Amino acid sequence: METNLNSPSTAAPLDSDLTRRAFGTATTSVKIFGALAGLSLLAVAVVAGSGHQVNTFMWVRAVLLPLVAVLVHRLTVSASRGSGRAFERVRGLAVVLPIAIIGVDLIPGVCPPWYAVTQTVCMLPVIRLALLTRGPALRTAFPR
Structure with missing residues (x-):
């Protein structure tokens, strides 16, 4: 028998204050991640506008991260409404994103140090999200 993860019968128990706060x-x-990603895009535009070299990698990453923030926000809102599937996706993305972003930035020659720092700062709220999705309030709301 297949179960729809979005049906009311399988919705997460979201009635506790702890879960709502989480x-x-x-x-x-x-x-915050979205705002920082937007500021990072603005920084790349300002640096490029001032005549300094900005490579394609930096432009692509700077444009994609705000879009990813919108996706993660939608998934988080959906999870807060009881979608177990959205919760699992947020939980996975919150772990993979910082590893991928910071890991690639550490490769020598990929980007200048100032850009690596801005991207790392963008990932701090995502790391917080990863910790939250593994915390007791949300683990209880979405048992495996």
Whole structure:
């Protein structure tokens, strides 16, 4: 028998204050990530506009991260409404994103140090999100 993860019968028990607060913090973390990603895009545009060299990698990453923030926000909101599938996706993305972003930035010659620092700062709220999705409030709401 197949179960729909979005059906009310399998919705996460979201009635506890602890769970609601955890999702509030998670949503705020994603919004901060989006704002920092937008500032990173602005920084790349300013550096390029001032005549300094900005490579294609930096432009692509700077454009994609705000879009990823929108996706993660939508998934987080969906998870806060009881979607176990969205929760699992947020949980996975919150771990993979910082590893991938920071890991690639550490490869010598890929990007200048200032860019690596801005990208690392962008990932701090995502790391917080990863910790939240593995914390007791949300683990209880979405048991495996």
